[in-house]
Every structure is written in structure tokens, then in C-alpha cells.
Amino acid sequence: MKRFIETLKNIYKIEDLRKRILFTLGILLVYRLGVHIVLPGINPDALEGLQKQTSGGIMGLLDMFSGGAFSQASIFALGIMPYISSSIVVQLLGIAIPYFQRLQKEGESGRKKISQITRYLTVIITIFQAPAFITNLKAQAPGAMADGQFFWILSIIILVAGTIFIMWLGEKITDRGIGNGISLIIMIGIIARLPYALTAEFSMRLEGAGGLIMFLVEIVMLLLVIIFSILLVQGTRRIPVQYAKRIVGNKQYGGVRQYLPLKVNMAGVMPIIFAQALMFVPLAIAGFGVGSMSGMSALMNMNGFWYNFLTALLIILFTYFYTAIQFNPTQMAEDMKKNGGFIPGVKPGKKTVEFLDNIMSRITLPGSIFLAFVAILPVFARQFGVSQQFAAFYGGTSLLIMVGVILDTLQQIESHLLMRHYDGLMKSGRIKGRAGGIASGM
Numbered sequence: 001m002k003r004f005i006e007t008l009k010n011i012y013k014i015e016d017l018r019k020r021i022l023f024t025l026g027i028l029l030v031y032r033l034g035v036h037i038v039l040p041g042i043n044p045d046a047l048e049g050l051q052k053q054t055s056g057g058i059m060g061l062l063d064m065f066s067g068g069a070f071s072q073a074s075i076f077a078l079g080i081m082p083y084i085s086s087s088i089v090v091q092l093l094g095i096a097i098p099y100f101q102r103l104q105k106e107g108e109s110g111r112k113k114i115s116q117i118t119r120y121l122t123v124i125i126t127i128f129q130a131p132a133f134i135t136n137l138k139a140q141a142p143g144a145m146a147d148g149q150f151f152w153i154l155s156i157i158i159l160v161a162g163t164i165f166i167m168w169l170g171e172k173i174t175d176r177g178i179g180n181g182i183s184l185i186i187m188i189g190i191i192a193r194l195p196y197a198l199t200a201e202f203s204m205r206l207e208g209a210g211g212l213i214m215f216l217v218e219i220v221m222l223l224l225v226i227i228f229s230i231l232l233v234q235g236t237r238r239i240p241v242q243y244a245k246r247i248v249g250n251k252q253y254g255g256v257r258q259y260l261p262l263k264v265n266m267a268g269v270m271p272i273i274f275a276q277a278l279m280f281v282p283l284a285i286a287g288f289g290v291g292s293m294s295g296m297s298a299l300m301n302m303n304g305f306w307y308n309f310l311t312a313l314l315i316i317l318f319t320y321f322y323t324a325i326q327f328n329p330t331q332m333a334e335d336m337k338k339n340g341g342f343i344p345g346v347k348p349g350k351k352t353v354e355f356l357d358n359i360m361s362r363i364t365l366p367g368s369i370f371l372a373f374v375a376i377l378p379v380f381a382r383q384f385g386v387s388q389q390f391a392a393f394y395g396g397t398s399l400l401i402m403v404g405v406i407l408d409t410l411q412q413i414e415s416h417l418l419m420r421h422y423d424g425l426m427k428s429g430r431i432k433g434r435a436g437g438i439a440s441g442m
Contacts, residue, residue, distance in 0.1 A: 014417070023176055024184065027177060028184060034162070035067050035076050036074065037076075039074070039155050039159075040155075050140045050141045053071075054071040061276065061392075062081070064190060065081050067189025067190075076163075077162070078163045079163070080167065080170065082122050082126040083118070086119075086121035088277055088278075090114060091325065122163065126160045127156070173185075179412055183401070183404075183405045190401060193392075197389035201387050204387055218386060225374070232265055233403055235367070236261040237363050240260075240343065241259065241343055242342055262356075264364075267319045267371075270318070270322045271316075271319040273397065274314070274318040275318055275375070279307070308376045308379055312372035312373075312376055313372075329353045330353050332356060333352040333353045375397070
């Protein structure tokens, strides 16, 4: 406790860090206030049908990503998911289209162009999703909305503007605040649902026999899952690297041995984000009336086998995909060679590239399987009677985003402290964040 208080004092002493944290909190407050602003022409007291629809299942997951804005018919109802979807499309284009591959190699100027394309694509996706949202709203809560062409046009404009504004808020946090803005916006929406879910679960358990004991067991299991998730995010394999002898003056120093840490889960939570975004496709198709709801029920039932099997498979595939984007064994081998380093028993050059690539492939497999397992853990929690809202925090997107984003933000705070010669948040001074934010590289 004493160390925690001392750390808070150190954070306050660093003016730049203090301003960044306050700026981030202020932007997040603006976002949360916007979530509660209902679209013009909507009666918030008549949204019972929409709120019932989003109380569970894939619609509940969509509502979670929007921070509850979807179920409230808010100006931020579409949330940040259109931006995430456009980011996925752009990254996939970076594999197939040479133009995007060239942009990825152009450094800062290329990243700016990719970001601009991502923003334009976000607007296009939002323009298509806004009418689908209004159509669904009319079906679920017909008495809650006004009618007429003007209402439709105005609502579409506001929903598109709302998503663009959220995207802008996230970029401002990344530039002038602390942590990754898009990641923090998603996380704060998830955390906002935790008190309600916890209270509802506690009330439900008290009504049954042995309820308090069961509730305590659930809390203990939740803590164990959180610890497992932290280990999954922070896990690394250390590869020994021997550096060549160096001569300083007339004194010769022997080889220096260091370790190259390769993360077991270099992709972070991005594979889950990608997989969930793709699993929204059947929902979007059904929203436009293309195909029957019954024909897609297997892919829209979050408790069903096929939904979870396909989600787990997509997570494993996207883990390899995103790791390939983040990890460049050729560049790493070249950097070691320039610094006079080599891996003992492995020849420099092509052999080192092959060795690093093989090691990364081997450790990514169990990492991807564990990530997929954590992603579908809420399904198992619901089998043991845990409520839909509280079960979401036993794994899946909710838990991994919270763990990953919190660790990533704490790592940035610790970096500011260590740069100014203050003690870090941990005695070891080594908080490991994710390989990147949710929107990193997007």
C-alpha cells in the first residue's frame, strides 16, 4: 500500500504524465456521456424490445462493444466496430494487393495513408450499417421511433457522425493521452457493464440454496481465469543471443549473452476482435433481410456448437495471421547480424531466419489454442448456471481486452516513471503489455 501511494505521488510530480492521464480520463468521460444521448425522434421509455434483444446472444455482444449505446439507441449506437471492421479489411488487403504492401513498407508516410484509407472505409461501412440499425430498431421497438423520410436521413447522418467522433476521440487519446485510444474506449464500455452484472449475479445467487457460497466460488474462479489470462498475455520464450567480443582501448571483453524474448501470444486480443467482427456478418445479412433468420440461427447462437467452433477456428487462424504481421524474422536476423550477434548453434543469415520462424510457429500454436479456449470460456460458465451478463467476464473478448489494455496502459505509465528515474509500478520494473493495441497498425 505504501508503494502504491508513493507511485501515485510520483505520477503527480511528472507534469507531462499527469496531463496525459487527465486528458485520457476527460476524453473517456465525454464518450460515456455521449452513450446516454438518445437519437432525436426516439422515445427512450419505449425501447424495452430492443433492450430485451440485446440482453444476451450475439446482439448482447454487439451492445457490449458499443458500451451499451446500441440498446439505448444512442448517437453512438454503432460504436467503434465499423472502424475495427475497416481495419480488418485494410490489413487483409495488405496481404493480397501490392499497393497496400508498398504502403506498409513506406514507414510513417505509408502508415498515414493507410490510416486515411481506413477512415474513409469506416464511413462507407457505417453508411451501410446505419440503415440496418434503424430497420432492426423499427422491428424491435416500433412505437419508440418517429416515422418519415426525414427521420431516416437524420438518424443515418447522426449515426455516421457518432462513429467518426468516437474514432476521433480514440486517435486523440493515442496522440495526447496515455495508452491506445481505441482499446481504452472499448474497455471502458465493457467495464461499465461489470457493476450491473456483478450485482445481478449476486442477487440471483442469494435467491437460491447455498447462494452466497456459490457466488464466492464464482468470484474465485473469475480471479483464476484473470491470472491465467495475464500469463497468456505476458508469456514469452527466451532465445539466447551471443554477441561478439568487443575491444575498448586495450582491454578485451568476452562475449555478452542476452536473451531474445518471443511472446507466446504476440497477436494480443486482435484475433478475438477479428473473429467476433466476422461473426457479426450473419447478423448484418439478416438485418438487411437477405436470407432467413432461421437459416442462420446456428451461426447466431452464442451457446451453440457451430458458433463457438467457428469462432475458435477463426481465432487460431487470425493469431497466425496477426503474428505474421507483427513478427519479422528476416528483420530480426539482420538486426542481430549488424550488432555482431548470433544464436548459439545457428548460423547467421538464412539459417537464423528459419530458426526464428520455426520457433515462433511452434509457440504460436499453443498460444492460439489457449486464446481460443479463453474466448469460449463464457459458454462453459453459462453451463454451470452463471448468468449471461456475468459469464461474459469469465473469458472471451471482455476479459482479454480488459487484461490486455490495462497491462498495456500500465506499461506506458511505468515507462514514463522509469524515464524520469522514478520507481516503476512493480519492484521488478517489468510490466509486459500486449504486442500492440487493438488499433495498433490499423
